[in-house]
Amino acid sequence: MLDLELIREKTDEVRNALLKKIDNVDFTKLIEFDDERRKLIREIEVLKNKKNKVSKEISQIKSQGGNVDEACFKQMKEVSNQIAELEEKLLPIKEKIETFLEALPNMPDPDVLPGGKENNKVVRVHGEKPQFDFTPKDHVELAKKLNLIDYERGTRLSGNGFWIYKGNGAMLEWALLNYFIEQHTKDGYEFILPPHILNYECGRTAGQFPKFKDEVFKVGEGKDNDNMQFILPTAETALVNLHRGEILKENELPKKYFAYTPCYRVEAGSYRASERGMIRGHQFNKVEMFQYTKPEDSDAALEELINKAEKLMQGLGLHYRLSKLAAKDCSASMAKTYDIEVWIPSMNEYKEVSSVSNARDYQARRGMIRFRREETKKIEYVNTLNGSGLATSRLMPAILEQMQDKDGHIVVPEVLRKWIGKDRI
The missing domain is CATH 1.10.287.40 (Serine-tRNA synthetase, tRNA binding domain)
Incomplete structure (x- = not known):
């Protein structure tokens, strides 16, 4: 939520900033x-x-x-x-x-370009696109051939946009999650397993409600806001509410968390023909990083989250790029966002696997999340930041396609082998 006093005092400045986004x-x-x-x-x-x-x-x-x-x-x-x-x-x-x-959406930072995807800027690229001396297979064919994913039975159980991990596929998925958890724990982040069913105020604090209220899976009979419950679309929605309504001590900041949850998305609209398999679905696994910081520390925290997400990608040996999003491609709550996009050879395009964002004090104002300065005793709003670390549903296709050999086998990334127990599938 924007500061009403700021709008009154700097009306034109706020208006011009928002016109980059809406x-x-x-x-x-x-x-x-x-x-x-x-x-x-x-x-x-x-x-x-x-x-x-x-x-x-x-x-x-x-x-x-x-x-x-x-x-x-x-x-x-x-x-x-x-x-x-x-x-x-x-x-x-x-x-x-x-x-x-x-x-009102959040104001984009001054260095964020106006407009949509056409104004997104690639910041850096890691590695080279894989080159094959054979005809490579796509991830759907590989997953079926190696009996890793059962798409047909997933659809039978739940409908389009769902799948079932099987055998080595399930092991590979769980190895990814273990890898992320291990790295975040080493970095001193606190592990959280939050509820998957949240109340309306959680969505409001995150900035997803009221505008996107109808884009979540609702639970139960509650129709009004006081009684509404929904299944979380991302662990960020839970993590941003951990300290809702609280006044933290300055020496408690920064607070660094990460959480594992499935993510449940309505994903309204039709799927592109190229978005087969696991590229776009109603349920996928993700480990989410989150920080509460003092305002003056949030820029450094954003860099830390970006570097952590990139380090995970580099550990997997995947070719990816980092892009800075233009204002209209950032979510409504965010002042600045960077996406990590992995290369999917069969699609000949990059797909987002991590989105790292700084909300400044926008979410904190909505959730009354504050801290008290030790020296002045002044109460201020915290800054909140989040970043995928990482989402798996596009990593799996990327690993299958980038790591395949001429025999149709998959070379397991070295960092995952201790959990899978083999170097090749």
Whole structure:
């Protein structure tokens, strides 16, 4: 959520920043609502001061043994009624302001380019595209031939966009997760296994609700926001809520977490013909990194998360690139995002396997996540950052295709061999 005071003080600056991300920005109504809010608050404060003054006068009269006339009590009652009426008028104004602010995306950082995917910039490329002296197979053919994935039975059990890991396929998937967990634990991140079913406020704090409320799998009968529950689309939605409503100590920051969960995505819209197999699905596994930091430390934290995700990719020996996203390709909650994209030979394109982002204080404002400065005792909002470390559903196709040999076997990345127990599948 954006800072209302910032919008009032630097209206044009905020508008121009948001126009990099969305097509239309008009703060007229918001300013009108806030002017009305301020007017009502001033009137309430005047009446409260008047009430306090009369209350003190009554106390003084009583303490001196005097009698308080009926007019004083009548005046007190009238003032109290006026305060109650104004506070009743104030509530819907506050709700209108909240609704307006909730709908606004985060401001992109100044160095983020405007526009969509066409303005994404490749920052660096790791390794070379694999070259084959034979006709390579695609990941679907390899997975079926080696009995790693059962697509047909996955569809039979759950519908399109689902699959079943089998035998060495399941071992390879679990080895990837073990590899990620081992590396993050070594780096001092705390391992979290959160609930998969979350409440509405979790989605709101993450910045996914209310706009994307209908793009998650809902659970149970709750139709209103207070009772709604949904299956998490990413562990970020849980991790960003760990300290919701809390005031942390400055010496507690940064807080560094990682979590393993399946991710459940509605993925509305039709699938491209090339997005076969595991490239796009309704359920996939992911290890998510997350940090809570002081504002001045979040840029360094973003670099740390990027480097960690890249280190995992390099350990697997995969060819990939790092791209900095343009404003419209960043999610609504994020000020800056970098994607790690792995090369899928059969598709002749790169596909995202990690998205690393800085939300600045946008999510913290929505979830009232703050910290107290030790020296000044001032309370400020934390910054929140997240990064996939990593998602597996596109890593598996990349490993199968990039690591295949002429016999149709798969060379197991060295870092995974201790969990699979073999160097070739």
